[in-house]
Amino acid sequence: MNLKKLTRKNVRELKPYQTARDEFKGLATIFLDANENPFPSAFNRYPDPHQSTLKKEIAAIKGVASKQLILGNGSDEIIDLLLRAFCDPGVDNVIIPQPTYGMYSVSAQINNIEIRQPLLNNNFQLNTESIFESIDSKTKLIFLCSPNNPSGNLLEREAIESILERFEGLVIIDEAYIDFSSEPGWLNALTIRPNLFIIQTLSKAWGLAGLRIGLGFGGEEVIQILSRIKPPYNINSASQKEVMNILDNPNAREKYIELNRVERAKMESRLASLPFVKRIFPSEANFLLIKVDNAMECYRHLIEDKIVVRDRSTLPLCENCLRVTIGTPEENSKIIESLLKFNTKKLP
Numbered sequence: 163m164n165l166k167k168l169t170r171k172n173v174r175e176l177k178p179y180q181t182a183r184d185e186f187k188g189l190a191t192i193f194l195d196a197n198e199n200p201f202p203s204a205f206n207r208y209p210d211p212h213q214s215t216l217k218k219e220i221a222a223i224k225g226v227a228s229k230q231l232i233l234g235n236g237s238d239e240i241i242d243l244l245l246r247a248f249c250d251p252g253v254d255n256v257i258i259p260q261p262t263y264g265m266y267s268v269s270a271q272i273n274n275i276e277i278r279q280p281l282l283n284n285n286f287q288l289n290t291e292s293i294f295e296s297i298d299s300k301t302k303l304i305f306l307c308s309p310n311n312p313s314g315n316l317l318e319r320e321a322i323e324s325i326l327e328r329f330e331g332l333v334i335i336d337e338a339y340i341d342f343s344s345e346p347g348w349l350n351a352l353t354i355r356p357n358l359f360i361i362q363t364l365s366k367a368w369g370l371a372g373l374r375i376g377l378g379f380g381g382e383e384v385i386q387i388l389s390r391i392k393p394p395y396n397i398n399s400a401s402q403k404e405v406m407n408i409l410d411n412p413n414a415r416e417k418y419i420e421l422n423r424v425e426r427a428k429m430e431s432r433l434a435s436l437p438f439v440k441r442i443f444p445s446e447a448n449f450l451l452i453k454v455d456n457a458m459e460c461y462r463h464l465i466e467d468k469i470v471v472r473d474r475s476t477l478p479l480c481e482n483c484l485r486v487t488i489g490t491p492e493e494n495s496k497i498i499e500s501l502l503k504f505n506t507k508k509l510p
């Protein structure tokens with residue numbers, strides 16, 4: 163991978179914004195350099211733009227170096243940074259195998275980047291041939307999601323290996339759901355694969371969706387480029403502080419992951435007993451994609467019972483499919499109860 167060729171010219175030549183704290187790094191007691199309100203309160207000072215303490219802690223937990231990590235205001239910001247760093251609007255293109263998480267396409271459209279969308283196969287696995295056919299000299303990024311949203315499955319390792327091997331741009335693997343999976347994911351391959359970039363998030367297994375913390379892992383030089391263009395204060399002080407507290411206590415997260423595993427298996431077998439459920443796709447995440455005989459009817463019935471799931475019917479390969487998040491044991495019992503009622507209602 164030729165990183166210089168991959169990076170947009172204006173980004174390569176950019177002189178990044180210097181914050182007050184970037185310009186002065188020594189010890190001082192009086193800070194009159196950032197036009198802050200001088201009277202102490204919890205939030206009168208700007209946050210650390212480099213998030214050094216937080217990054218050190220997260221990097222240690224993930225077994226990578228701080229220099230291989232960038233934090234975003236949610237993963238969504240990291241997706242946007244990747245597009246803005248590497249793709250020239252109106253010139254370059256990205257590959258997004260479908261169906262998958264919608265934000266890659268939306269972000270590419272906002273940035274006016276052409277999207278190429280080869281289909282996954284019937285098991286929601288990569289069709290490497292159609293991906294290779296979509297690549298040309300203007301292809302900068304390939305977005306993969308594993309476990310995939312909305313299908314829930316891990317993408318096969320060999321297929322990803324072959325793409326990493328042959329593609330000269332960045333291969334992005336979104337591992338938002340990796341904590342729920344039985345397999346370890348791709349972080350271990352980071353040092354041997356310079357064109358690998360991994361996205362994770364604290365929004366799912368960590369239970370911190372409201373704090374907006376996305377994690378980007380890549381080679382040191384790729385991380386440097388993204389750091390140059392990120393908004394300086396993209397992670398606010400409250401989030402930086404609160405995350406530190408939660409990282410210190412991993413027990414709640416471990417408990418949730420285990421509960422999800424048990425409840426997911428229970429939901430699979432209960433759903434399988436419903437005649438109108440035609441298929442339950444195997445999941446390594448905290449949701450199940452199910453094919454029913456009439457998704458819209460089923461969705462509306464659930465809404466009448468004040469239960470909301472995601473109707474994914476309009477996505478390719480997802481005809482009559484609903485995506486159901488695994489909830490608390492009580493919530494899961496409630497949705498099954500409601501679906502049993504729906505079943506009876508349907509009987510002539």
Ligand SMILES: *Cc1c(COP(=O)(O)O)cnc(C)c1O
Pocket residue numbers: 235236237238239263307311336338362363364365366371374375376
């Ligand atoms: C939920 C989700 C995310 C998380 O996005 P945040 O902006 O970090 O909350 C990222 N990728 C996928 C595939 C998701 O489903």
